[in-house]
Amino acid sequence: MSTLLLDRPELYEAWFPDPDATAARFVADVAVRFGAPGERLLDAGCGTGRDAAALAARGWTASALDLAPAMVEHVRRHHRAVDAHQGDLRTLDLGRAFDVVSCLDSTLLALHDTADLLAALRRVAAHLVPGGLFVAEMRNGAFLLTAAAHRDLLGGETERVRTHDGVAYTARTLLAVDHAAQLLRRRRTWTWPGGEHTEHTAWRLLFPRELTDLLDRAGFDVLALFDTPGPRTDEPWHPDAALGTALTRDRLHVVARRRDLEETS
Ligand SMILES: C[S@@+](CC[C@H](N)C(=O)[O-])C[C@H]1O[C@@H](n2cnc3c(N)ncnc32)[C@H](O)[C@@H]1O
Structure with missing residues (x-):
């Protein structure tokens, strides 16, 4: 998959600003x-590696993986403290294990087939020490298939304009x-002076129960599944906040712990 924003990391960050490193704080707080x-x-x-870089700045040993070559190049150029790798989650093989694997903003849902999702989650499990945590954030299938979603999110084309480096980009979505x-x-149709794309x-839309079952099959115990608060929810993330388990809103956040190998087999 190639999109304008994946090919242009600086524009990605301008389009989705996170000046307070909310996503990185979410991962750090959840980990604790x-x-x-x-x-x-x-x-x-x-x-763009900004979340991994923000965690490295807080003392974490941060590695990062992405499929998009332009993104990985951006991480290597701008975030020297981050050990960056280009690759696919389904075939991930870094030869070492981590305490936390984060997977934010619906990255997992770029995999549409159940077999691919399971392959990716198994590779994630293989890269966690026993007891290590998988922290993921994604769109919530249980919300998107409701009438409320059709009213609030799917009601018609939206238009957004943002100027970056003196160029006005318009996206109709x-x-x-x-x-x-x-x-x-x-x-999504992009237009800018002299260009259109x-x-x-x-x-993929996953129901919470589907996600839990896939994680179980990949060797995880789900510790928490909540719709709010999170790094991209209306209710801002707060480390001590109660976690909303009704799962009726747009985002799904999951925290899962890798089982010991004996428990997994
Ligand atoms: C919506 S962006 C999220 C970026 C960042 N985590 C954030 O929250 O701002 C999704 C990222 O997942 C990457 N991606 C998609 N499919 C992937 C795969 N199979 N393996 C590794 N990365 C993938 C894309 O290249 C893209 O950079």
Whole structure:
């Protein structure tokens, strides 16, 4: 999958600013709250590497993985404290284990087939020490397949304009749910002076129970599954906040612990 933002990391950060490193703070707070065994982290689907870099600045030993070559190059150029790798979650093989693997902003849902999701989660488990934590954030299938989602999110094309490096970029975005395939499909048309580009992207929609079952099959115990608060929810993330377990909102956050090998087999 190639999109304008994945090819242009600086524009990605301008488009999705996170000036307070909310996503990195979320990972760090969750790791403490759920007893991560240490501070060696792999950010899987790291994008620009800003979350891994923010964690490195807090004392973590941070590694990062992404499929998009431009993103990995950006991490290597801008975040020297982060050990960056280009690769696919489904075939991840770094030859070492971490205390925490994070996977934020629906990275996991770029995998549409159940077999691919399971392969990726098994590779994640293989890169965690026993007791290590998988911390993930993604769109919530249980919300997106409701009437509320159709009212609040899927109601029609939206338009957003942002100026970056003196160039005004306009994105017209249409989201739609493909119920049969359990995919959230996005058509986005970019225009800027002298250019136009249309891209089609999709994310798998997982129900909470499907996610829990996949994690179980990959060798994890789910410690928490909550819709709010999180790094991208209306209710801002707070380390001591009660976790919303109704799972009726747009985002799903999961914390899962890798079982001991004897328990997994
Ligand atoms: C929405 S971005 C999230 C980036 C970053 N984690 C954040 O929260 O800002 C999803 C990232 O996942 C990466 N990605 C998608 N499929 C992947 C795969 N199979 N293996 C590794 N990375 C993948 C994309 O290249 C992209 O950088």
